[in-house]
Amino acid sequence: MNGKERLLAALRGGATDRMPVLSVCQYATYELMEKTGACWPEAHYDGEKMAALAAGGATVLHLDAVRVPYCQTVEAEIYGSKIKDGGKKQIPSIEKPALSVDDVPVIPENFTEKGRIPAVLDAIRRLKQDVGGETAVMGSIVGPFSVAANIIGVSALLKASLRKPEKLAPFFEAAEKTAEQYAEAVINAGADAIVIEDMMASLDMISPKAYRELAAPYEKQLISFINKRVPVIIHICGKLDQVILDVAATGADAISVESAVDVREAKRKFKENGISTPVFGAVHPISALLEGTEEDVAQGVKKSIADGVDAVSPDCAVAPDTPIKNIIAMVKTVEGL
Amino acid sequence: MAENILEKLKQTILDFDEDAALDAANEALAAGVDPVEAVGALADGLNELGDKFERMEVFLPEIMLASDAFKNALSVLEPEIKKRNTEGQKAIPVVIGTVQGDVHQVGKDMVATFLTTAGFDVHDLGVDVAPSRFLEEAKKLDAKIIAAASLMSTTRPVQKDLIDFLEAKGVRDNFIVLVGGGVVTQEWADQIKADGYGQDAIATVEIAKKLLHVA
Numbered sequence A: 001m002n003g004k005e006r007l008l009a010a011l012r013g014g015a016t017d018r019m020p021v022l023s024v025c026q027y028a029t030y031e032l033m034e035k036t037g038a039c040w041p042e043a044h045y046d047g048e049k050m051a052a053l054a055a056g057g058a059t060v061l062h063l064d065a066v067r068v069p070y071c072q073t074v075e076a077e078i079y080g081s082k083i084k085d086g087g088k089k090q091i092p093s094i095e096k097p098a099l100s101v102d103d104v105p106v107i108p109e110n111f112t113e114k115g116r117i118p119a120v121l122d123a124i125r126r127l128k129q130d131v132g133g134e135t136a137v138m139g140s141i142v143g144p145f146s147v148a149a150n151i152i153g154v155s156a157l158l159k160a161s162l163r164k165p166e167k168l169a170p171f172f173e174a175a176e177k178t179a180e181q182y183a184e185a186v187i188n189a190g191a192d193a194i195v196i197e198d199m200m201a202s203l204d205m206i207s208p209k210a211y212r213e214l215a216a217p218y219e220k221q222l223i224s225f226i227n228k229r230v231p232v233i234i235h236i237c238g239k240l241d242q243v244i245l246d247v248a249a250t251g252a253d254a255i256s257v258e259s260a261v262d263v264r265e266a267k268r269k270f271k272e273n274g275i276s277t278p279v280f281g282a283v284h285p286i287s288a289l290l291e292g293t294e295e296d297v298a299q300g301v302k303k304s305i306a307d308g309v310d311a312v313s314p315d316c317a318v319a320p321d322t323p324i325k326n327i328i329a330m331v332k333t334v335e336g337l
Numbered sequence B: 001m002a003e004n005i006l007e008k009l010k011q012t013i014l015d016f017d018e019d020a021a022l023d024a025a026n027e028a029l030a031a032g033v034d035p036v037e038a039v040g041a042l043a044d045g046l047n048e049l050g051d052k053f054e055r056m057e058v059f060l061p062e063i064m065l066a067s068d069a070f071k072n073a074l075s076v077l078e079p080e081i082k083k084r085n086t087e088g089q090k091a092i093p094v095v096i097g098t099v100q101g102d103v104h105q106v107g108k109d110m111v112a113t114f115l116t117t118a119g120f121d122v123h124d125l126g127v128d129v130a131p132s133r134f135l136e137e138a139k140k141l142d143a144k145i146i147a148a149a150s151l152m153s154t155t156r157p158v159q160k161d162l163i164d165f166l167e168a169k170g171v172r173d174n175f176i177v178l179v180g181g182g183v184v185t186q187e188w189a190d191q192i193k194a195d196g197y198g199q200d201a202i203a204t205v206e207i208a209k210k211l212l213h214v215a
């Protein structure tokens, strides 16, 4: 099996020759930039550079999937949030949110022709051409809850989630609609799967009740739109134990979790409830990948597998100064088992 | 009576109720409650909520709103405390920011508001702040305190860079350097010879006051 066949089989609940290994979230590192000759910040804006750097995931790291983009600000930028460029070292981030909670969001026209989306689509087409025969090509979009956070600001969103949640609905609805448009364009560009990163919908930020009422319904709506055509991996940061069944109920084809999550317990609950959603994870990006030795990485992989993951992936985004030998060690460990 | 009001103050924090906190603070002053004790009761509430946060019984939005409630109550209690201490002292300038390479903002903002409420003249430099910028602004504003946040193991070393930079410029002793943020610990603060470490916003205010020898 090649990486693409392996990952897609895992996402569809089929048999695989070995466990898939990928990085659900971003995996570009400074070393990978050196090796591929495609660096930040250009790789955030230019489709060719974006693809060249991402392709290193296949050619250098030997992951089963590649993915673009590298940051989580593409959608919010089109809504008018001011973006701070991260230069060579960092990913772009939100400098100033576009709107306040009391504003009414307006869905930008021709959403998928704006901002950096054309570059992302171009990168996906190129990746499809260059490495897509063997490797799954994934487009990553930001979940509606997190897009809303990037449009009105994290603090404002969090406070409103308790005090006036009804004010937030228009933001979630708009973000869900534009996410559908974006996802459709990504699929048309050739993506084999879509990652939804909804990092603000984490219990590090909101309560289980808020997750159920404000984040999950829009994730679910978006997923049911996308996975008629391609499978969806949902990634939410943090310790999700209290809502793991709710995350499964979004209908995602796989759930990517951090090592803070009790995977064993999650699997037990799934079994009890007749849920077969695969769980991906959970090699720690800091203590194992960034700061650990290859041996620490191997331990992390083995622990994740022993706990019952269905594919191996870092917990969350890989830090850009991570040594690539550690990412390769993650892949090698899986291959060697 | 005073006991009741103190309980009430604490409860407004546990209920993260901004309006009730303000009312209770006014009520406390009207009833002649010692404002220092009143602040203590509020802090108890925030600490209790903090423990629940650790246990994942309450979540970040509750903490943020409780901080707002705390801030509201302080806005009437602090002036009273100041009046009793020293008459008409000039607010002490502080520069605060999240270090270069780090864009986490939420916790730093909380610390900035608490310091402001505690009567400091806070200048928030935002996120991704280079050591040279901390110094530049601190000089310009004649700041006594430089407060630097870092949320990631990858940006924590920048707190050390900041201190080394001040050292190299020969101005280290002109400033009290406070460090804090998710990955920062007292040991780290000691290791890099920071003047103080703030575990949370309340602790940061306390350490700032202690280091400046103001009440």
Ligand code: B12
Binding pocket: A026, A090, A091, A093, A154, A199, A202, A204, A205, A286, A316, A317, A318, A319, B060, B101, B102, B103, B104, B105, B106, B107, B108, B110, B111, B147, B148, B149, B150, B151, B152, B153, B154, B178, B179, B180, B181, B182, B183, B197, B198, B199, B200, B201, B204
């Ligand atoms: C929200 C968040 C984000 C948001 C930030 C939004 C914003 N505008 O602030 C976004 C999505 C942008 C983000 C991005 C990233 N993040 Co982040 N993020 C978080 C998260 C979930 C919460 C942080 C938070 O706000 N906490 C709540 C506040 C109230 O707590 P606090 O900041 O610690 O502040 C308190 C104290 O520390 C203290 N304090 C704070 N500041 C100061 C300052 C001084 C001077 C003092 C004395 C005290 C003090 O007082 C505060 C109140 O009690 C944490 C996980 C977590 N649970 O902490 C991860 C986390 C901090 N992020 C992490 C990472 C890795 C990243 C990314 C690299 C991921 C990526 N590749 O995309 C990027 C980095 C971007 C960058 N260059 O900075 C890691 C860091 C890991 C590590 N050990 O290094 C964490 C720990 C998640 C994890 N478990 O892996 N993140």
